[in-house]
Amino acid sequence: QPQHYDVVVVGSGGAGLAAAIQACDEGARVLIVEKMSSIGGNTIKASVGMNAAETRYQKLKGIEDSKELFYQETLKGGHFKNNPVLLREFVEQAPQAIEWLAEHGIELSDITITGGMSIDRTHRPADASAVGGFLISGLVKNVNKRNIDVMLDTSVTQIRYENGAVAGVELLNDENESLVINAKSVVVATGGFSANRDMVVKYRPELDGFVTTNHKGATGSGIAILEAIGAATVDMGEIQIHPTVEQTTSYLISESIRGGGAILVSQAGNRFFNEMETRDKVSAQIIALPEKYAYxxxxxxxxxxxxxxxxxxxxGFVESAESPRKLADKLGMDYHAFLATLERYNVFVDKQYDEDFGRKTAMRHPLNQGPFYAIRIAPGVHHTMGGVTIDTDTQVLDASKAVLKGAFAAGEVVGGIHGGNRIGGNAVADIIIFGILAGRNAAHNALR
Ligand code: ADP
Structure with missing residues (x-):
């Protein structure tokens, strides 16, 4: 006897949890299915924050911003490949999504900046080092408060699509038992495929051998499940490498450090690029160095x-020393070059004008107070911009742009919003904004 729910949410990252909470609040009976043994997906590893323009928190800090500027800068950062309709929805909904989080006890009241943006619009928790764990624990509290059912160690293997509409899902648990759930709506929030090396290399052969920052579950299974019922995909070859990854642990070094005033230095002791450029460009410059890493x-x-x-x-990622000279010694770096680099950069900070590389943002302090610190980094596979196609109601579309009734998708599994390069802080915004929409629309579809 199959169990019945109104909405099945596949995946327990930020998009899935936001969708589940919203669907429940719309009156739906909701089940979350997660293939890993813990909640949080790749979202739990998110570091920098959530972008939004024209928010209450920006106003409190006297930061003037506009949705239009946010739109234009994201479009430029994405090489003008972004789906303009989805991007417009994203920018419009972002401040409401920040408020939705606040209403759910998740306050992102600190603000920083990421590469490719000209304004401080990346919202972060005031008292946590990274946004991901903070966000997931806040969302889980809301899931628990609502008694939403969660199945861990269980994969959705197939969506049942019958007579032109979703009828349910097929599950497989870790004891290899299969199970059918009847539901009129399914929200696929399974994340990206950065941890699926074969799939990454299929679309981008030159990325063979790169580490990935992603959790093991980022295998792209949701894309295959939706393709099996006719979903179209877009931008599958658009795969982002993040410039600053600690290579022995594949741990991401957040853009918030550069956003807080750090610089990038080569093994020769020189700056080599505008540190606040977009991730694709900064990564390319590091790979072009003879040693292919930087600090x-x-x-x-x-x-x-x-x-x-x-x-x-x-x-244990950080080398430190009281003086630049001692730090250079520890790094095996030419001391004269390193000191000259710091002195020159500090003059640029005083003038707020970077003569060498045109850095315009986050030149917050001269780097002149010991101790001095360095983290060795190189790029790693970080985000897959491609995925299934949706409309602004998060309904999954087929190749002729017709709606697959009852199938909704949100988060990294979706393609098109970020175009050819995702801006730091836009993934968390994406999962919350479209997660809420997917939950609402999935509930309405099921309860209609
Ligand atoms: P997003 O950032 O888009 O919310 P995340 O990567 O944070 O995505 O979360 C996606 C979650 O979906 C992960 O926890 C992953 O383990 C889970 N997942 C992926 N494929 C399946 C599947 N077929 N069935 C159940 N859960 C899945």
Missing amino acids: VVFDEQVRLKNKAADEYIAR
């Missing part, structure tokens, strides 16, 4: 304002 360098003032820096120190 994130900062001083005590930057550390004091960045909780993430202390986390990296605790994890």
